Amino acid sequence: MLRKCILTLFLGGIFLLFNQPQAEAAAPRIDGKDRFEVAVNISKKGWSTSKTVVLTNYLAYADALSASPLAYKKNAPILLTQNQFLTPSTKNEIYRLRSKEAVIIGGTGSISNNVINELKSMGLTVTRIDGKDRFVVAQNISRQLSNKGIAVIAYGLNFPDALAIAPYAAKNEYPILLTGNGSLPSATAAALREKNITKTYIIGGEASVSNAVKSQLPSPTRIGGANRFEVAENVIRQLNLSTASTYLTSGMNFADALTGSVLAAKSNAPLLLTTPTYLPNETKSIIQDKIVKSFTILGGPASVNTNSTLLLGKFVVLDPGHGDFDPGALGDGLKEKDVVLDVGLRTRTKMVSAGAKIIMTRDDDTFIPLADRAKIANSSGADTFISIHANSAGSTASGSETYYNTAYNGAASKELAVEIQKEIIKRMGTSDRGVKEADFYVIKYTKIPSILVELGFITNPSDAAKLGSTTYRQKFADAIFYGTVNYFN
Numbered sequence: 491m492l493r494k495c496i497l498t499l500f501l502g503g504i505f506l507l508f509n510q511p512q513a514e515a516a517a518p519r520i521d522g523k524d525r526f527e528v529a530v531n532i533s534k535k536g537w538s539t540s541k542t543v544v545l546t547n548y549l550a551y552a553d554a555l556s557a558s559p560l561a562y563k564k565n566a567p568i569l570l571t572q573n574q575f576l577t578p579s580t581k582n583e584i585y586r587l588r589s590k591e592a593v594i595i596g597g598t599g600s601i602s603n604n605v606i607n608e609l610k611s612m613g614l615t616v617t618r619i620d621g622k623d624r625f626v627v628a629q630n631i632s633r634q635l636s637n638k639g640i641a642v643i644a645y646g647l648n649f650p651d652a653l654a655i656a657p658y659a660a661k662n663e664y665p666i667l668l669t670g671n672g673s674l675p676s677a678t679a680a681a682l683r684e685k686n687i688t689k690t691y692i693i694g695g696e697a698s699v700s701n702a703v704k705s706q707l708p709s710p711t712r713i714g715g716a717n718r719f720e721v722a723e724n725v726i727r728q729l730n731l732s733t734a735s736t737y738l739t740s741g742m743n744f745a746d747a748l749t750g751s752v753l754a755a756k757s758n759a760p761l762l763l764t765t766p767t768y769l770p771n772e773t774k775s776i777i778q779d780k781i782v783k784s785f786t787i788l789g790g791p792a793s794v795n796t797n798s799t800l801l802l803g804k805f806v807v808l809d810p811g812h813g814d815f816d817p818g819a820l821g822d823g824l825k826e827k828d829v830v831l832d833v834g835l836r837t838r839t840k841m842v843s844a845g846a847k848i849i850m851t852r853d854d855d856t857f858i859p860l861a862d863r864a865k866i867a868n869s870s871g872a873d874t875f876i877s878i879h880a881n882s883a884g885s886t887a888s889g890s891e892t893y894y895n896t897a898y899n900g901a902a903s904k905e906l907a908v909e910i911q912k913e914i915i916k917r918m919g920t921s922d923r924g925v926k927e928a929d930f931y932v933i934k935y936t937k938i939p940s941i942l943v944e945l946g947f948i949t950n951p952s953d954a955a956k957l958g959s960t961t962y963r964q965k966f967a968d969a970i971f972y973g974t975v976n977y978f979n
């Protein structure tokens with residue numbers, strides 16, 4: 491009898507694993523202990539072998555800004571090196587790729603002849619694309635590309651704008667030409683003529699590329715923005731780029747975005763930029779408007795913090811019960827409607843800062859009928875629905891419980907209930923009343939995976955003390971948050 495139960499549980503577990511269409515895994519990350527390793531791991535992800543590698547200096551972004559279209563054309567990864575010697579992890583990767591040719595971007599100030607000799611001794615032929623300044627380097631790179639009639643113009647004295655457009659430019663083989671703010675460098679003007687450019691995209695606002703420069707460009711379209719994040723956002727909006735898959739990387743340093751740009755181009759994916767510790771509003775806005783679901787994070791946790799991406803692209807409806815003339819359960823001077831609203835708002839804050847999109851059925855003291863709550867969930871396009879309540883009974887009843895319903899998405903709903911219940915018991919020290927099936931309206935008629943959590947008994951002195959405490963309300967919110975994170979993972 492016991493053995494049969496265990497077997498059933500085991501098979502049930504396997505079934506659950508393969509039957510959760512709603513629960514996509516957290517965003518994969520291409521990591522590394524430093525920027526060299528991130529570049530190597532990007533290369534490993536995109537290339538099993540590669541005839542050509544493109545090499546740039548790990549600190550000198552100026553030369554590298556224009557390299558992505560050339561690397562893409564040659565189907566070559568961009569790897570980073572130190573100036574005086576070939577960085578060992580990069581060297582190993584070149585061996586793994588069985589490369590025959592290296593293209594060096596920049597002069598000896600970026601990559602010394604020692605590195606060239608090292609590459610030659612490994613059996614590679616080496617080409618250097620050089621120039622007296624970054625504008626000439628960009629011009630010389632453009633000479634290696636086909637004539638498409640279109641060029642991208644970016645500010646050459648900083649990196650974020652040029653990188654935001656790099657996958658798009660690479661995919662279309664448009665040269666990335668550079669400019670100063672106030673005047674168009676002669677090398678860039680020459681490149682526009684040589685490449686028969688009839689249309690240009692200016693990347694960045696007037697603070698980066700002035701209108702004086704714009705007036706010298708053939709049919710210019712500006713893709714601007716108040717900051718680097720908005721420029722990256724507007725690149726996606728104005729060019730209407732597919733966001734079926736995306737790469738998220740730090741906008742604060744160039745290395746991961748540069749080395750990732752070729753892989754992003756190969757995946758037809760735009761770059762989204764973030765800060766190390768939080769997702770900027772501009773990036774959130776594009777994720778939410780386009781309902782972006784597929785992310786690859788480029789770089790280690792120091793570049794893109796894990797906590798800021800735990801619910802990246804997830805969409806949750808939070809439903810604090812009751813409201814207005816309906817106070818819900820009463821006890822110990824507390825009203826359920828106030829407690830659950832506060833916990834709901836705290837949960838929202840926590841989830842938003844982890845990259846989630848949130849709809850609340852109510853975010854103030856309003857009464858929403860049960861049918862409307864289910865309707866909000868069903869028309870939202872969200873991944874999950876979480877209804878938050880507090881219980882009442884005689885003063886001896888206590889503890890937390892979480893409910894699900896099997897009318898729609900029963901297995902996923904139960905899984906979400908299990909994860910949230912587990913976190914609540916772990917973090918709150920309330921007694922465990924378990925996960926239960928019930929016919930509550932909001933979980934019965936909500937078609938997406940949905941749960942209803944009863945945080946505790948407002949009528950029990952020990953539970954009520956927690957429900958009344960802002961510290962504990964935050965812990966309840968944390969528990970709902972982490973339970974949701976675990977569910978998605």
Ligand SMILES: [Zn+2]
Pocket residue numbers: 811812818819826878879880
């Ligand atoms: Zn209630």
